[in-house]
Amino acid sequence: MGGVRELLREKDHVFLDFDGPVCDVFARLPAREVADRLKRLVEPEVIASADPFDVLRFAASCGPNAANVVERQLSRFEGEAVAQVSPSPGVADVLRDWRAQGFTVTIVSNNSVDAVRAFLGLHDLAELVRGISARTTSDPARLKPEPALLDAAVKALGTSPGQCVMVGDSAADILAARAAGVASIALAKTPAKRRALAALAPDALVTDLADLRFAG
Ligand SMILES: [Mg+2]
Incomplete structure (x- = not known):
């Protein structure tokens, strides 16, 4: 696992998982x-x-x-x-930082596209996000750990997988990235998560989303 900012700098597009990095979806409605x-x-x-x-x-x-x-x-x-939860601490700062660095951000989520869009709109995050590639069907084969949502994001940006990096806090994020040919950064906030995600050999691993900021 190499330097995380060096890895990011090689890319143009960030794919960001929603549940965890952006908000804790089921924090209030378990x-x-x-x-x-x-x-x-x-x-x-x-x-x-x-x-x-x-x-x-x-x-x-x-x-x-x-x-x-x-x-x-x-x-x-x-x-x-x-509708009952707030953005994860610091996520807006990270999104602003990425935008200032010239990255595009696409939310890549197994959650419903409507829920993701509503949340981003409610918390003034929509303008910091280029696109949403999230659940629109009941077919699990279209969800992570399968690569379909990442493939769709790559296509929507008119880019190639090699220019993209997936940031997520689940095994499914790392596996989906690998299947799509996209680099991966594991977000592991607890020792147990660190062990579990490191075992999947992501390209990098951080313990806090703020570790992915360039400024400040
Ligand atoms: Mg997640």
Whole structure:
């Protein structure tokens, strides 16, 4: 893992994960509660996970109708959830710094595109972001750790994967970046996350988004 600013300087476009780096989506409306409510739409007894996205993946394995029902409700919960939380500390400063350095920023998120757009608008962050590549379908194959959202972001910018870098706090971010041919920077705020993400050999690892600022 090399110097993180050197890695960034080689790129033109930053792909930024939403849940974690930009805000803690399920801080007020807990993910476990959302997962429980989604499970009622399918077969609650067969899903042990408290992750709403695991419920969506299970629903998709049952068929497109189940997936669409769960995805629609998940989008609704995500909208409720992001309306109750604030931006992660310092994220606006980092976005402003990147803009001053000439990078474009695209939010690349498994969360619904409507929830991401609403949050950015509500907190005056929209003008700091070039684009949003986020969930628009109930198909899990279109979500990270698959590369589709990153592929779409690359295409929308008319660039190549080599000019882009993905910043995210989950294994799915690192794996999706690798699959898309995009460099990755892991954001790992806890020792457990550091161990888990370092094991995936991202191109760089930071413990705070502010470590990715150039000024100040
Ligand atoms: Mg995340």
